[in-house]
Amino acid sequence: MFSSKMFLPSEKLKDWIKVFWFLEGRGKGTDFHTRNILPDGCATICIIFNGQIDLTIYKNGIIKKGIYVIPPVIKAHSDFISNDISLVDIQLNPSVFYKLFNIPIINLEDKIYTLQDLSIDIEDSLIERLYSLKDNKVLLCSLLNKFCENLFYKQSFKTDLVTENICQLYKTGDLDRFFKEQDLSARQLERKVKQYTGLTPKNISRMGRFYSVLDYMKYRQFNIEFSELAFKYNFSDQSHFIRDFKSFTNSTPKNFLQETKSFLQFDGICNLVDIKK
Numbered sequence: 001m002f003s004s005k006m007f008l009p010s011e012k013l014k015d016w017i018k019v020f021w022f023l024e025g026r027g028k029g030t031d032f033h034t035r036n037i038l039p040d041g042c043a044t045i046c047i048i049f050n051g052q053i054d055l056t057i058y059k060n061g062i063i064k065k066g067i068y069v070i071p072p073v074i075k076a077h078s079d080f081i082s083n084d085i086s087l088v089d090i091q092l093n094p095s096v097f098y099k100l101f102n103i104p105i106i107n108l109e110d111k112i113y114t115l116q117d118l119s120i121d122i123e124d125s126l127i128e129r130l131y132s133l134k135d136n137k138v139l140l141c142s143l144l145n146k147f148c149e150n151l152f153y154k155q156s157f158k159t160d161l162v163t164e165n166i167c168q169l170y171k172t173g174d175l176d177r178f179f180k181e182q183d184l185s186a187r188q189l190e191r192k193v194k195q196y197t198g199l200t201p202k203n204i205s206r207m208g209r210f211y212s213v214l215d216y217m218k219y220r221q222f223n224i225e226f227s228e229l230a231f232k233y234n235f236s237d238q239s240h241f242i243r244d245f246k247s248f249t250n251s252t253p254k255n256f257l258q259e260t261k262s263f264l265q266f267d268g269i270c271n272l273v274d275i276k277k
Contacts, residue, residue, distance in 0.1 A: 001026055001033065001083060004268035007137070010145040015167060016152070016159075018042060018091040020144055021268050022137060025051060027083025035081055038214075038265045039073040039248055041170070041199055041207040043097035043105060044089050046070055049134040051085035060111050067127065069097075069113040069120070072105065072198050074207065076250045086134055090148065094204055095166040095196040100155050105198030122151075162192055166204065173209030173233075175201060209233055210248050217257070218270045226253055 003024045009017040018040070029051060037055075046068045055061035055070070057077045072094070098105055103118060115122060126147060133140040162182070169178040178201060182189050193201050213233055217224060230241035245253050249263070260266050 002035070002081070002085075002264060002267075004264045005137070005271040005273060006268040007141045007273045009148065013145060013148055013152075015164075016093055016096045016157075017148060018093050019268075019272070020141060021089040021091060021265065023081075023085060023087050023089070023264060023268070025081065025083040025085040029082050029084035031083045032080045033083060034078050036250070036259075036263045037073075037077055037079050038263060039075055039077075039207070040091060040211070040265070041072045041074055041094055041197070041204060042091045043072050043094075043108075043198075044070045044091050046087060046089045047130060049086040049088075049131055051082040051087075053082070053085060053087070054080040055112060056080065058111050063112055067115055067122070069115065069118060071108040071110065071113075074199060074203055076248055088140070088144065090144065093167045094170050094199065095163045095193075098196045099159060099163050100152065100157050104195045106195055108198065122147075162189075162196065166193060166196060169201065169204050170208040173205045173207075173212060175205040178205070206244065207248075210244070213245065214266060214269055217253075218266070224253075224257070229253075 003022075003026070005022045006019040007022070008014065008019060032052075032054075046063075048063060048065050048068070050065065052062065052064045055063070056079055057073065057075070058070075061079075070089075092100070097103070101118060101120060130140065130143060130147070133143055162184075165178055165181055169175065179186060179189065184192065190200060193199065193204070197204060199207075213229065216229065216232070226241065227238045230238045233241070235241040235244065242252055245251075245256070249256050251259065256263065256266075260270075
């Protein structure tokens with residue numbers, strides 16, 4: 001009913017963009033389906049080519065054809081998606097949105113923004129080219145890479161040590177190392193991370209560990225010992241692991257593995273593509 005795939009960005013963008021997530025429905029737009037959405041803690045640029053989606057946690061959550069900016073989410077939720085949906089979600093790593101557009105995440109409301117709302121200017125001709133390639137994933141990914149590289153260049157994108165370490169924290173979940181590598185006090189760092197990402201360092205760490213767990217699970221869906229998994233990712237015990245997992249999925253790990261098709265992002269992770277291959 002839905003096809004979910006993720007493509008890795010170009011080498012130039014791999015430190016700043018997590019993935020390009022493609023979601024497509026195989027219907028004619030006559031029905032809506034409820035699907036579980038996993039939080040990723042990332043601000044995203046969402047391009048909808050066709051269909052409609054209701055992101056239920058936002059007050060203006062119904063969006064159709066267009067380009068939108070969606071603030072980070074850290075809670076699991078369910079969305080209503082038309083069965084003719086066609087979209088690509090450009091998932092920026094935490095802190096990148098702030099450094100790219102100089103807009104503190106903490107200033108964003110719980111709503112979906114258009115590019116015009118945030119004074120982000122993209123040429124209409126480029127938007128039409130993106131729409132024209134929606135059925136060719138390889139060419140579309142190539143154009144998305146160029147689009148993002150040009151956007152980063154146009155915005156004079158520059159990182160700093162905090163940005164880079166936030167992105168590293170998101171990948172590893174290593175909170176102790178994150179605090180040790182900064183020259184700021186813990187309170188200053190907490191404040192800066194909140195400004196950059198809208199999240200606390202602890203939430204970024206938890207999110208990074210959660211996605212490491214999902215990556216582990218995608219290869220071992222039928223052969224997982226949860227006690228071993230909890231030990232591998234430094235949870236205090238199996239109960240701690242299950243509680244943390246449930247906070248991001250509203251499901252126990254066991255039930256999650258029985259219902260993976262209803263979690264569209266996990267289906268995408270399982271269909272992750274490196275465009276260079």
